[in-house]
Amino acid sequence: MSDSKDLLRAPFELAYNYKRSNxxxxxxxxxxxxxxxxxGTKSSAGKVFSPAAEFDPETHESLKEIVEVGPGGxxxxxSWIETPQHHHLIKEPFAFALIKLDxxxxxxLHMVANCNEADLSIGSRVTANWSEVQEQRITDIxxxxxxx
Amino acid sequence: xxxxxxxKDYSESPINLEYFYTAGxxxxxxxxxxxxxxxxxxxxxxxxxxxxxxxxxxxxxxxxTDIEVPLTDKGCIESFTVVxxxxxxxxxxxxxxxxxxxxxxxxxxxxxxxxxxxxxQIRIGMRIQAVWKPKEEWTHSxxxxxxxxxxxxPDIDVATLRFQEL
Numbered sequence: 001m002s003d004s005k006d007l008l009r010a011p012f013e014l015a016y017n018y019k020r021s022n023x024x025x026x027x028x029x030x031x032x033x034x035x036x037x038x039x040g041t042k043s044s045a046g047k048v049f050s051p052a053a054e055f056d057p058e059t060h061e062s063l064k065e066i067v068e069v070g071p072g073g074x075x076x077x078x079s080w081i082e083t084p085q086h087h088h089l090i091k092e093p094f095a096f097a098l099i100k101l102d103x104x105x106x107x108x109l110h111m112v113a114n115c116n117e118a119d120l121s122i123g124s125r126v127t128a129n130w131s132e133v134q135e136q137r138i139t140d141i142x143x144x145x146x147x148x
Numbered sequence: 149x150x151x152x153x154x155x156k157d158y159s160e161s162p163i164n165l166e167y168f169y170t171a172g173x174x175x176x177x178x179x180x181x182x183x184x185x186x187x188x189x190x191x192x193x194x195x196x197x198x199x200x201x202x203x204x205x206x207x208x209x210x211x212x213t214d215i216e217v218p219l220t221d222k223g224c225i226e227s228f229t230v231v232x233x234x235x236x237x238x239x240x241x242x243x244x245x246x247x248x249x250x251x252x253x254x255x256x257x258x259x260x261x262x263x264x265x266x267x268x269q270i271r272i273g274m275r276i277q278a279v280w281k282p283k284e285e286w287t288h289s290x291x292x293x294x295x296x297x298x299x300x301x302p303d304i305d306v307a308t309l310r311f312q313e314l
Contacts, residue, residue: 008171008179008288016237019158067275071165087164134283 025054028066032095034136038070038128039102051105051138070101071128072147077107080117089145095120113143120146174213175205179288185280189254197255197312201290221278221293223251224304228307229269245270250309251298260290265295273303 007029021031029052032039040050041063050069055062078097080096084090090113097120098107112126126144134140156257159213171179177200181188189200190213196207206213228247245267248257262276263271276296 006176007173009178010169010288012169013164013166015163017162020161022157022159030159063211105222 018041028137032048033140034134041071048104069103073101111143174202189217189220200254225274226250226257263295263296275301
């Protein structure tokens with residue numbers, strides 16, 4: 001058996017682009033992000049999904065009613081990233097958080113930045129910060145910050 | 149994406165994975181030889197099956213394949229696919245042939261490219277030989293072989309390619 005230090009080791013990179021079909025509901029959601037608005041869909045029982053869902057996962061009802069939610073919300077859960085890696089979009093310590101936007105009954109996964117870990121807790125009020133350029137992508141929301 | 153594409157029907161979803169591959173001791177020995185232009189398989193001490201590329205153990209007998217077996221760069225086509233659909237980023241222009249290559253003396257095959265061939269003529273059992281890159285370009289990779297090309301030798305009897313029971 002070779003000494004492990006003699007073993008060959010090489011970096012590999014697997015990268016590719018693909019196009020994802022957004023469908024009728026998510027298309028509206030992304031379009032609205034380009035106008036700095038966050039949309040959700042409302043079920044007949046009054047439950048609001050944001051990010052907008054095409055179907056209610058429990059009742060399988062097709063969701064067509066569009067409502068605007070946010071831009072403020074509350075942190076439901078979060079993971080603090082003390083040492084961002086090269087693929088993270090934020091280079092300073094930040095949190096990935098599940099954010100329940102005002103008017104919504106479900107959570108959106110996004111980032112909370114410009115704060116310390118100690119400032120953040122479940123229930124913290126946050127608000128969307130918009131990117132300089134809108135591309136109709138989820139990154140049109142640059143990140144969330146604590147409400148002043 | 150152009151402005152005419154609104155409403156946004158598609159999203160670009162880039163995937164990017166970076167990782168380190170660590171070759172085990174068997175693959176390290178194999179690739180060190182490949183860098184020198186040699187193809188060295190490994191044989192099972194029990195059933196004598198020769199594996200190239202070697203993975204270090206015989207899946208049939210569960211023992212280490214510690215017998216090194218130098219092989220030539222000649223063999224035959226065990227199986228092949230004619231690729232007609234272009235893959236984005238792939239510099240090879242279709243149609244081209246990917247084949248499982250069974251080197252002489254080996255009991256398993258590996259995937260490589262076939263070139264310098266009339267696609268109408270390609271067949272299982274066809275004799276082929278490696279076409280190597282210039283020596284100064286050799287690395288620890290089977291890409292040292294540019295592709296395999298047909299040679300003027302009689303086909304292998306297809307029956308000899310079948311799985312050999314112990």
